[in-house]
Amino acid sequence: xxxxxxxxxxxxxxxxxxxxxxxxxxxxxxxxxxxxxxxxxxxxxxxxxxxxxxxxxxxxxxxxxxxxxxxxxxxxxxxxxxxxxxxxxxxxxxxxxxxxxxxxxxxxxxxxxxxxxxxxxxxxxxxxxxxxxxxxxxxxxxxxxxxxxxxxxxxxxxxxxxxxxxxxxxxxxxxxxxxxxxxxxxxxxxxxxxxxxxxxxxxxxxxxxxxxxxxxxxxxxxxxxxxxxxxxxxxxxxxxxxxxxxxxxxxxxxxxxxxxxxxxxxxxxxxxxxxxxxxxxxxxxxxxxxxxxxxxxxxxxxxxxxxxxxxxxxxxxxxxxxxxxxxxxxxxxxxxxxxxxxxxxxxxxxxxxxxxxxxxxxxxxxxxxxxxxxxxxxxxxxxxxxxxxxxxxxxxxxxxxxxxxxxxxxxxxxxxxxxxxx
Amino acid sequence: xxxxxxxxxxxxxxxxxxxxxxxxxxxxxxxxxxxxxxxxxxxxxxxxxxxxxxxxxxxxxxxxxxxxxxxxxxxxxxxxxxxxxxxxxxxxxxxxxxxxxxxxxxxxxxxxxxxxxxxxxxxxxxxxxxxxxxxxxxxxxxxxxxxxxxxxxxxxxxxxxxxxxxxxxxxxxxxxxxxxxxxxxxxxxxxxxxxxxxxxxxxxxxxxxxxxxxxxxxxxxxxxxxxxxxxxxxxxxxxxxxxxxxxxxxxxxxxxxxxxxxxxxxxxxxxxxxxxxxxxxxxxxxxxxxxxxxxxxxxxxxxxxxxxxxxxxxxxxxxxxxxxxxxxxxxxxxxxxxxxxxxxxxxxxxxxxxxxxxxxxxxxxxxxxxxxxxxxxxxxxxxxxxxxxxxxxxxxxxxxxxxxxxxxxxxxxxxxxxxxxx
Numbered sequence: 056x057x058x059x060x061x062x063x064x065x066x067x068x069x070x071x072x073x074x075x076x077x078x079x080x081x082x083x084x085x086x087x088x089x090x091x092x093x094x095x096x097x098x099x100x101x102x103x104x105x106x107x108x109x110x111x112x113x114x115x116x117x118x119x120x121x122x123x124x125x126x127x128x129x130x131x132x133x134x135x136x137x138x139x140x141x142x143x144x145x146x147x148x149x150x151x152x153x154x155x156x157x158x159x160x161x162x163x164x165x166x167x168x169x170x171x172x173x174x175x176x177x178x179x180x181x182x183x184x185x186x187x188x189x190x191x192x193x194x195x196x197x198x199x200x201x202x203x204x205x206x207x208x209x210x211x212x213x214x215x216x217x218x219x220x221x222x223x224x225x226x227x228x229x230x231x232x233x234x235x236x237x238x239x240x241x242x243x244x245x246x247x248x249x250x251x252x253x254x255x256x257x258x259x260x261x262x263x264x265x266x267x268x269x270x271x272x273x274x275x276x277x278x279x280x281x282x283x284x285x286x287x288x289x290x291x292x293x294x295x296x297x298x299x300x301x302x303x304x305x306x307x308x309x310x311x312x313x314x315x316x317x318x319x320x321x322x323x324x325x326x327x328x329x330x331x332x333x334x335x336x337x338x339x340x341x342x343x344x345x346x347x348x349x350x351x352x353x354x355x356x357x358x359x360x361x362x363x364x365x366x367x368x369x370x371x372x373x374x375x376x377x378x379x380x381x382x383x384x385x386x387x388x389x390x391x392x393x394x395x396x397x398x399x400x401x402x403x404x405x406x407x408x409x410x411x412x413x414x415x416x417x418x419x420x421x422x423x424x425x426x427x428x429x430x431x432x433x434x435x436x437x438x439x440x441x442x443x444x445x446x447x448x449x450x451x452x453x454x455x456x457x458x459x460x461x462x463x464x465x466x467x468x469x470x471x472x473x474x475x476x477x
Numbered sequence: 478x479x480x481x482x483x484x485x486x487x488x489x490x491x492x493x494x495x496x497x498x499x500x501x502x503x504x505x506x507x508x509x510x511x512x513x514x515x516x517x518x519x520x521x522x523x524x525x526x527x528x529x530x531x532x533x534x535x536x537x538x539x540x541x542x543x544x545x546x547x548x549x550x551x552x553x554x555x556x557x558x559x560x561x562x563x564x565x566x567x568x569x570x571x572x573x574x575x576x577x578x579x580x581x582x583x584x585x586x587x588x589x590x591x592x593x594x595x596x597x598x599x600x601x602x603x604x605x606x607x608x609x610x611x612x613x614x615x616x617x618x619x620x621x622x623x624x625x626x627x628x629x630x631x632x633x634x635x636x637x638x639x640x641x642x643x644x645x646x647x648x649x650x651x652x653x654x655x656x657x658x659x660x661x662x663x664x665x666x667x668x669x670x671x672x673x674x675x676x677x678x679x680x681x682x683x684x685x686x687x688x689x690x691x692x693x694x695x696x697x698x699x700x701x702x703x704x705x706x707x708x709x710x711x712x713x714x715x716x717x718x719x720x721x722x723x724x725x726x727x728x729x730x731x732x733x734x735x736x737x738x739x740x741x742x743x744x745x746x747x748x749x750x751x752x753x754x755x756x757x758x759x760x761x762x763x764x765x766x767x768x769x770x771x772x773x774x775x776x777x778x779x780x781x782x783x784x785x786x787x788x789x790x791x792x793x794x795x796x797x798x799x800x801x802x803x804x805x806x807x808x809x810x811x812x813x814x815x816x817x818x819x820x821x822x823x824x825x826x827x828x829x830x831x832x833x834x835x836x837x838x839x840x841x842x843x844x845x846x847x848x849x850x851x852x853x854x855x856x857x858x859x860x861x862x863x864x865x866x867x868x869x870x871x872x873x874x875x876x877x878x879x880x881x882x883x884x885x886x887x888x889x890x891x892x893x894x895x896x897x898x899x
Contacts (some may be wrong), residue, residue, distance in 0.1 A: 076556075091714050
């Protein structure tokens with residue numbers, strides 16, 4: 056009974072999460088190791104163990120899918136995604152991104168428009184009697200790239216510093232931004248239509264301006280603040296100042312990105328991009344370990360939680376419903392074809408197929424889009440109904456899970472990955 | 478409005494925590510730096526900034542005290558305490574603990590019995606008309622030592638490896654265990670009395686046996702599993718296997734400790750104690766960084782959250798009530814005198830005052846005890862009523878905040894801290 060009292064005092068919640076952390080950490084490592092021995096990236100093992108854990112209920116086990124939606128577990132997983140993107144951003148500089156900027160922007164625009172058109176087409180074909188707004192939403196759902204999976208695979212095989220990796224990551228970030236803007240605009244139009252009004256041009260402009268404003272502001276403010284931050288950290292007497300100040304910047308940028316209607320990971324990437332540790336590496340090294348090294352244990356703990364959770368959210372049983380499969384198959388094809396179109400605008404000397412494949416995963420961004428669609432109401436029905444949601448989840452899982460092995464194959468096949476010239 | 482939709486899809490919770498993490502990380506570092514420049518340990522700055530943040534409401538600011546009780550923030554803070562104790566345990570081995578075991582056990586027994594007797598006396602003096610069970614509960618509340626603060630101070634000044642540090646930490650752990658057993662038994666008696674029955678001898682025995690069973694089981698199982706764990710990690714192809722397996726063990730032990738009715742930190746300490754990295758340091762170093770080094774970034778991120786949160790939970794305004802102050806002052810005196818009595822049983826050559834002072838902080842354990850007392854009902858009233866709770870919080874804060882500067886002073890004063898002979 057004292058256990059009950061202790062539980063009431065708050066330790067119950069904690070102990071539940073301790074068990075989850077122990078199981079996820081152990082399971083992710085074992086599954087990752089197994090997949091690595093099979094020649095696959097370990098992230099695939101983390102997704103698979105997540106799918107198994109999340110669907111134990113089908114085999115009479117506990118319903119852990121519910122636990123995956125718990126706030127604390129969600130925050131721990133999101134922190135993993137944020138730290139991963141921060142780390143990826145840290146390995147690039149704004150200058151290096153600029154060099155691939157024009158090309159990345161072109162890849163990104165193709166990677167947003169093609170899937171949107173194809174997704175619109177699938178919607179018009181499969182749901183001819185529904186509004187154009189629903190078709191447009193399905194299209195928007197296919198637009199965004201989830202850079203987390205690709206970044207992880209590129210990191211696992213040690214090619215983050217190559218030019219094609221920068222093009223993929225740069226384009227994926229621009230994609231995320233464009234996709235979120237498209238989502239914001241279409242979502243706004245649907246909300247306005249649902250409440251009987253048209254969305255004003257001013258409101259659309261505000262959504263777009265907020266997102267653009269964040270990005271420009273973050274890059275300008277960050278570039279000015281970065282040298283000052285490292286100088287301040289060097290003047291600190293207490294240990295760990297670089298890590299603390301840099302993480303505060305990362306979390307702060309992620310928060311402001313969310314305020315501006317963007318995904319927090321976009322802010323984390325921007326924070327990593329502007330921190331130019333390289334200029335301070337000498338004096339820093341004398342006192343403490345460089346930032347990207349101290350981040351590694353944090354990433355090793357939190358990132359597997361993100362990928363295991365993404366697997367846990369998959370409801371395998373939903374694919375047993377007939378009409379879901381047709382829509383799921385077509386949406387997935389549109390999602391794949393739409394991003395492979397990016398390969399067509401890649402310059403010579405860059406593994407074109409790897410760029411297209413690297414843009415393919417929808418990951419958590421696709422799931423967020425589908426979740427938003429499930430809450431938007433048009434003519435009394437959710438824009439994304441139960442079947443469309445299951446199909447969207449299938450599309451997200453298929454594009455996400457297919458990416459690691461295919462990308463690994465394409466990177467290996469292209470052979471000579473020239474080092475970055477930045 | 479899309480921001481609202483995004484919020485509804487779950488990103489709101491995440492962004493709230495991102496803001497909190499940014500502010501806590503930044504605030505803790507700045508306050509810690511300030512205190513370090515004043516010659517105090519930085520943990521004191523973290524507690525102080527927490528008290529300021531938690532009481533902004535008194536100056537017309539937001540009520541962050543409520544946020545500090547949020548599940549996610551609590552779990553992040555607890556993870557900090559768990560990793561800190563794991564790290565402390567990692568720096569000792571069962572053999573080294575055994576060497577100071579008999580002495581530590583004597584210190585611990587004195588450090589439990591004296592505060593209990595004194596606390597009982599304060600209760601009988603200030604609340605003569607209440608049941609002996611309430612007096613006993615007040616006494617129990619003074620028994621446990623919160624090893625977190627002391628471990629942090631000893632770590633900050635680099636004396637964790639000395640013999641007196643091991644005596645303090647060993648005694649504090651034994652104290653925690655004894656205190657939790659005492660709490661479990663008195664809580665059980667009160668619960669039984671509240672429901673009109675006497676607590677059976679069998680039920681008391683079960684509580685005690687569970688706690689002892691966990692400790693013996695953890696040390697035996699862990700000592701057998703430790704070499705196997707490192708050998709397995711060495712055979713892994715994927716990176717970070719040592720960290721993943723060790724953290725899984727740490728979280729697993731913490732969970733089982735909570736199941737056995739003990740504080741999770743006791744399990745984390747036991748996990749650290751049994752992991753004998755030293756035997757595997759050579760081969761491990763070749764492939765990855767040693768475990769206690771990879772833990773440092775995790776500790777640097779999460780431990781300040783724990784101490785800031787402890788400060789945030791302090792309600793400064795409660796001390797404005799008259800009768801609270803008398804009880805608070807007497808309880809605090811009893812708490813301090815009770816632990817300083819430990820100094821009397823310290824062998825020659827060990828800084829006796831430092832041992833007594835190191836046992837002084839009640840920290841989160843004291844707060845958990847007070848919280849449990851507030852939920853136990855005796856004769857229609859909570860065992861720990863509003864005034865007693867405020868007094869208990871004062872006692873916890875006073876003993877906790879006074880420890881770092883006093884301990885620092887006592888350690889410095891004792892001068893020659895001989896290195897550990899283990």
